[in-house]
């Protein structure tokens with residue numbers, strides 16, 4: 001069984017780093033610590049459905065959705081500009097998009113803190129121009145800004161790579177059949193880019209809904225998101241069981257939305273959205 | 275004669291320093307089947323794209339029924355195109371592809387359905403409405419592309435090598451079908467091909483192009499029988515092209531002897547191209563020939579034999595339904611009216 005020997009290291013790796021942790025998470029999620037030791041229970045999940053935690057869940061989803069929509073609105077035109085034909089410095093621009101992604105995520109977010117601070121660069125410039133200063137740090141807007149900034153490339157790149165693959169003669173054919181440029185976009189370009197849009201949405205929404213760094217740094221801890229909640233349970237409260245239960249809920253949420261997205265994409269295959 | 279539906283005057287096109295079209299003058303009459311014919315890279319597609327509105331000429335203008343449309347975008351031209359690679363929309367089914375133009379015109383849905391059905395019958399694909407584009411063969415995609423353009427009832431249909439991807443048999447069938455459709459609907463066709471046979475069988479008018487210039491415009495018969503220069507003669511059908519000298523009017527010297535001919539108007543002792551079609555050369559007994567030669571090869575071509583005969587160091591291509599075995603000594607006979615004299619094309 002030569003094949004088995006080849007995949008064996010990979011299987012071991014998977015078991016140690018993926019299967020085992022998931023089993024552990026599930027184990028902690030369905031047990032609680034009592035005087036008489038560990039006991040099987042669904043209390044952790046019940047607890048999650050208390051209003052205070054549902055609020056956190058709702059806030060996470062809301063902020064992630066807002067960021068995803070903003071990323072889509074900003075990212076689609078950007079992808080179109082990048083993919084447009086006449087662009088001479090296309091590769092340079094694409095590179096400019098990718099370079100920040102090579103930098104550490106934390107550093108980038110810290111950089112925004114110094115930009116947004118009360119005495120930070122943006123306010124210094126505003127003061128210099130005799131404009132009222134902006135107190136944006138530690139607000140919801142700052143968290144959204146951080147998400148959009150960090151995740152925008154994940155929206156632009158998949159859309160871009162779908163757009164550049166669209167056969168230009170299809171656009172000419174549409175024009176030939178009487179479509180002005182808006183109609184060409186509505187009836188050909190956009191429907192053909194749907195798969196890019198969907199993977200863009202997925203790739204922005206998933207990290208946005210689970211982030212805890214952005215909300216802690218730019219939200220100043222005032223905007224507890226689901227990611228922060230999990231982090232707190234493990235690092236500060238020490239309630240691994242509850243932390244695991246939230247993680248499981250989160251994983252189910254992500255799986256469901258991914259399934260929904262891929263189903264939606266399949267339905268749209270070969271049929272226009274419009 | 276009625277006003278031409280499309281007219282190109284002094285149209286030139288260059289990309290950077292590369293002159294792709296040089297001063298093209300051309301008119302197309304209503305209901306005409308006009309073919310642009312020429313070797314690869316001679317500017318056929320570019321000419322078609324200028325008429326369709328996808329390229330703007332560097333100079334010159336395009337007239338549609340006398341109106342300058344040079345700067346009118348494609349979607350406002352009453353012209354439709356069948357693209358070289360079909361360019362069917364992969365996200366739409368056959369019916370929606372065909373209805374694309376009609377939907378944009380906001381035509382009544384019931385009427386669209388009716389028209390799609392009729393046009394599918396016309397292109398011999400009845401009942402294909404719901405099929406996806408991927409599920410069609412090349413020839414079927416081809417027909418859908420033609421249907422998608424035709425259903426808009428354009429005044430002029432542009433076709434860029436539409437049969438290029440098809441096998442010989444299907445190509446022949448489609449040639450007939452296209453010609454039928456064109457005659458039935460009375461639409462002006464501007465057709466691009468590099469296949470001379472296709473051009474000759476389908477067209478009312480053939481435009482022979484080379485290196486961005488028009489070499490000759492004429493009916494298929496004219497182009498075949500009276501090629502204007504040796505390039506056209508060589509490109510259209512097969513030819514023997516020999517250098518000769520015009521002694522005086524009606525007398526030409528080539529292949530080592532003088533021949534009577536029907537051409538005049540050259541300078542005395544001018545160097546000329548002598549062009550003789552392979553089927554115009556008769557093989558006869560040695561004693562009756564104007565030239566003596568020996569058969570060096572015989573190939574069966576289906577309807578005729580193609581024989582190579584060398585005589586005085588010149589090889590002649592000869593088509594005949596009668597086979598003469600390799601090695602035979604033969605006489606070559608050429609009628610004065612089959613000798614075509616042309617001014618030498620300056621070597622470029």
Ligand SMILES: Nc1ncnc2c1ncn2[C@@H]1O[C@H](COP(=O)(O)OP(=O)(O)OP(=O)(O)O)[C@@H](O)[C@H]1O
Nearest residue numbers: 289292294312313314315316317318319320321468
């Ligand atoms: N966008 C372009 N940029 C630069 N050169 C071009 C462009 N489009 C066409 N050309 C050049 O123009 C010339 C004519 O091209 P065109 O496509 O019209 O040829 P064609 O006669 O259609 O040839 P084929 O039979 O191979 O399709 C070619 O030399 C081609 O390289």
Ligand SMILES: [Mg+2]
Nearest residue numbers: 318319320434
């Ligand atoms: Mg071409």
